[in-house]
Amino acid sequence: MSTDTTSPGGSTGDQPRIVMEDVSKKFGKNTVLDGLNFTVARGERVTLIGPSGSGKTTILRLLMTLEDLTGGYIYIDGDPLTYAKRGNRRVKLPNKEVTQIRKRIGMVFQQFNLFPNMTVCENIIEAPVHVLGQSKDEARAKAADLLDQVGLRDKIDAHPTSLSGGQQQRVAIARALAMEPEILLLDEVTSALDPELVGDVLEVLREVARKTDITMLLVTHEMQFAQDVSHRVLMFDEGRVIEEAKPEVMFNNPTHERTKQFLQAVL
Amino acid sequence: MSDFFQAISDYSPYLWEGARVTLALSGGGAVVALVVAVVLGLCAISPVAVLRVGSRVIVEFFRGTSLVVQLFFLFYVFPLFGIDLPGMWCGIVGLGLNYGAYGSEVVRGSLNAVAKVQWESTTALSMSWPLAVRRVIWPQAWGLMLPGLNNLMVMLVKGTAVALLIGLHDLTYWVEVMRKDPEVGLWIAYGAGFLFYYLIALACSSGLRLLERRAQRRLGLAPSKTRTTRATAEAVA
Amino acid sequence: MEFDLEFALETVGPLLMAFLQVTLVVTVAGSVVAALLGLIWAVCQRELPTPVRLPLSWVLDVIRMTPLPLQLLFAVAIFISFDGYRKFPDTDVETIGMILGVAVFAIHYSTYMAESYRAGIDSIRQGQWEAATALSLPRSRVWRAVIIPQALRATLPSLGNWAIAMFKDTPFLLVILVPEMVAKAKQLGGASYQYTEVFTVAGLIFLAASYPTAVLMRKLEKKLVY
Ligand SMILES: Nc1ncnc2c1ncn2[C@@H]1O[C@H](COP(=O)(O)OP(=O)(O)OP(=O)(O)O)[C@@H](O)[C@H]1O
Numbered sequence: 260m261s262t263d264t265t266s267p268g269g270s271t272g273d274q275p276r277i278v279m280e281d282v283s284k285k286f287g288k289n290t291v292l293d294g295l296n297f298t299v300a301r302g303e304r305v306t307l308i309g310p311s312g313s314g315k316t317t318i319l320r321l322l323m324t325l326e327d328l329t330g331g332y333i334y335i336d337g338d339p340l341t342y343a344k345r346g347n348r349r350v351k352l353p354n355k356e357v358t359q360i361r362k363r364i365g366m367v368f369q370q371f372n373l374f375p376n377m378t379v380c381e382n383i384i385e386a387p388v389h390v391l392g393q394s395k396d397e398a399r400a401k402a403a404d405l406l407d408q409v410g411l412r413d414k415i416d417a418h419p420t421s422l423s424g425g426q427q428q429r430v431a432i433a434r435a436l437a438m439e440p441e442i443l444l445l446d447e448v449t450s451a452l453d454p455e456l457v458g459d460v461l462e463v464l465r466e467v468a469r470k471t472d473i474t475m476l477l478v479t480h481e482m483q484f485a486q487d488v489s490h491r492v493l494m495f496d497e498g499r500v501i502e503e504a505k506p507e508v509m510f511n512n513p514t515h516e517r518t519k520q521f522l523q524a525v526l
Numbered sequence: 527m528s529d530f531f532q533a534i535s536d537y538s539p540y541l542w543e544g545a546r547v548t549l550a551l552s553g554g555g556a557v558v559a560l561v562v563a564v565v566l567g568l569c570a571i572s573p574v575a576v577l578r579v580g581s582r583v584i585v586e587f588f589r590g591t592s593l594v595v596q597l598f599f600l601f602y603v604f605p606l607f608g609i610d611l612p613g614m615w616c617g618i619v620g621l622g623l624n625y626g627a628y629g630s631e632v633v634r635g636s637l638n639a640v641a642k643v644q645w646e647s648t649t650a651l652s653m654s655w656p657l658a659v660r661r662v663i664w665p666q667a668w669g670l671m672l673p674g675l676n677n678l679m680v681m682l683v684k685g686t687a688v689a690l691l692i693g694l695h696d697l698t699y700w701v702e703v704m705r706k707d708p709e710v711g712l713w714i715a716y717g718a719g720f721l722f723y724y725l726i727a728l729a730c731s732s733g734l735r736l737l738e739r740r741a742q743r744r745l746g747l748a749p750s751k752t753r754t755t756r757a758t759a760e761a762v763a
Numbered sequence: 764m765e766f767d768l769e770f771a772l773e774t775v776g777p778l779l780m781a782f783l784q785v786t787l788v789v790t791v792a793g794s795v796v797a798a799l800l801g802l803i804w805a806v807c808q809r810e811l812p813t814p815v816r817l818p819l820s821w822v823l824d825v826i827r828m829t830p831l832p833l834q835l836l837f838a839v840a841i842f843i844s845f846d847g848y849r850k851f852p853d854t855d856v857e858t859i860g861m862i863l864g865v866a867v868f869a870i871h872y873s874t875y876m877a878e879s880y881r882a883g884i885d886s887i888r889q890g891q892w893e894a895a896t897a898l899s900l901p902r903s904r905v906w907r908a909v910i911i912p913q914a915l916r917a918t919l920p921s922l923g924n925w926a927i928a929m930f931k932d933t934p935f936l937l938v939i940l941v942p943e944m945v946a947k948a949k950q951l952g953g954a955s956y957q958y959t960e961v962f963t964v965a966g967l968i969f970l971a972a973s974y975p976t977a978v979l980m981r982k983l984e985k986k987l988v989y
């Protein structure tokens with residue numbers, strides 16, 4: 260629970276959606292993130308860029324609770340996600356509470372990670388039915404709508420393995436959206452795809468960005484896409500934010516030397 | 527606890543005798559099985575069709591008919607033809623043939639698992655088949671087959687309990703005798719029995735694991751925790 | 764020594780009868796229970812906290828590494844010591860022996876099947892677990908809907924192979940005097956010392972049942988495990 264807000268669930272308009280406070284992450288002795296601080300506002304779409312190994316994936320995985328936080332705190336709508344401050348102590352939250360907050364977050368993976376033992380429809384309705392408690396019919400109707408949005412209505416009963424990579428990724432996006440998350444995490448969702456399949460997936464995401472006010476945190480190497488959809492770009496290096504700016508500024512007039520080098524290399 | 531050690535020391539001559547029988551069956555059976563496994567395994571990949579078919583038939587025969595049936599053939603049928611093996615030899619030969627057939631599947635699988643380019647390079651060097659197998663293929667397959675053979679060794683140790691069915695006084699027999707002694711009772715007798723078999727199997731398995739580590743080091747492989755359950759299940763089916 | 768074909772053919776009937784009534788029943792019932800138990804062990808070994816998991820793994824190891832005949836005798840001895848036979852006066856000794864046999868075979872082979880399940884579970888990519896977490900699926904649902912169906916596919920042929928191995932171990936029931944096929948063969952042959960015939964027939968029945976099944980499992984393996 261939030262410690263100081265009056266309205267739990269965070270209906271106050273100025274409460275940031277995500278707060279990272281002194282976040283640090285070590286793998287063994289390897290410090291990947293060290294005292295990281297940033298916030299993301301409601302409905303804001305933020306792109307993380309930076310050289311390989313700078314910790315971009317790690318940040319998304321920490322938010323999705325796929326990694327254990329070594330130090331610091333993450334707040335979602337003011338509620339602590341995995342660890343909370345109790346006086347001077349840092350306490351781990353019980354699984355039940357973590358799950359409650361995690362439901363507000365969805366993620367799309369680089370490798371799609373569809374369940375191969377389920378059809379497209381079953382993949383999409385699995386969590387709405389068994390986590391949100393929707394009826395099967397209700398969930399199925401919504402799945403059909405979502406598949407419409409991603410242009411795969413006719414694949415509703417197909418098996419994931421019979422789909423192309425691009426199609427699988429669009430199903431994965433539909434699956435994440437079916438949970439109606441407030442936050443969507445996208446980690447290089449097109450980098451496992453053949454070049455000719457990238458366009459469709461990005462088009463779907465542009466559409467989502469245009470039509471919803473879902474908060475997005477994305478890692479991508481598609482700079483044009485990043486510029487089109489995001490409100491803000493954060494440049495990472497060695498586990499820290501070294502520069503942040505609006506996309507047109509970041510991509511055209513970066514100030515930091517490392518950013519210039521990095522953008523020159525990728526653009 | 528002291529009851530446990532008291533019972534074991536009271537029965538130590540018998541347990542020792544039982545352990546001797548079990549160990550002799552395990553050791554003898556393992557030697558026969560290894561020879562059978564290697565011969566049949568090599569035949570199975572040989573370029574000579576007759577050897578391949580012959581080994582296939584033998585292997586399927588011994589895998590398909592139960593160990594106990596084979597043992598009874600040796601023990602009850604052979605004497606009718608004038609071949610009267612002592613019980614211990616029946617056990618060793620029976621276990622050796624049965625587990626040898628299983629083992630040959632492991633040997634064959636490992637020989638086949640050696641990369642194809644290795645075979646091709648022996649051809650490129652004009653090596654004969656026996657030379658290629660002996661100097662190039664076998665040393666590589668050895669490290670691969672040890673985990674599977676290890677599993678089979680543990681099964682063979684357990685299999686020695688068939689001795690009971692042909693009148694040998696092995697560990698299982700003496701445990702059952704101890705159990706009937708009201709001074710000892712069920713839990714102590716069987717506690718001792720399970721412990722002894724477990725220790726024997728564990729010793730065999732750890733010994734083979736050392737060999738495996740060594741073989742892998744020689745091949746420059748990191749000690750892997752190879753999962754061989756699937757191959758073992760297939761070999762003993 | 765002549766092979767008495769007529770006698771051999773005469774024994775086929777009774778031996779097949781014993782095969783169907785005891786051997787097959789124990790194998791089928793034992794395999795089904797073993798497959799369920801094995802799955803439970805495999806899931807427990809992933810889910811339980813270390814202080815519980817380690818003793819469990821050790822017990823399973825001990826069961827896997829000690830002989831079936833010893834375990835069968837142990838089961839009967841426990842049953843006797845609890846006055847079992849007196850508690851079920853209406854049940855005949857053979858039925859009780861069969862039930863104990865099924866229990867022991869099931870527990871023994873469940874430890875092997877657990878290893879196969881574990882290998883199957885380990886072969887599932889980490890991404891599947893992560894996707895399930897990202898969807899906030901409850902743990903029980905992750906197992907039931909995502910992990911087990913996929914693991915089963917990779918494990919099924921091995922389970923079949925263990926069932927065949929169990930089948931070939933059924934003559935061990937001899938030690939607890941259950942009248943399965945080989946016991947029957949020994950009894951029929953013993954009357955006139957015609958062991959050649961009876962054990963040949965018994966062996967052929969084993970071969971006829973296990974070889975085709977084993978071939979089927981190898982086919983299944985090729986098809987299911989890529
Ligand atoms: N599970 C892990 N165990 C150990 N080290 C890890 C693990 N995951 C990531 N790392 C290390 O953390 C660092 C950051 O990794 P991360 O995947 O977050 O980088 P990234 O910015 O996403 O890079 P890329 O652009 O290549 O995807 C790397 O040095 C990596 O080696």
Ligand SMILES: [Mg+2]
Pocket residue numbers: 315316317447
């Ligand atoms: Mg990454």
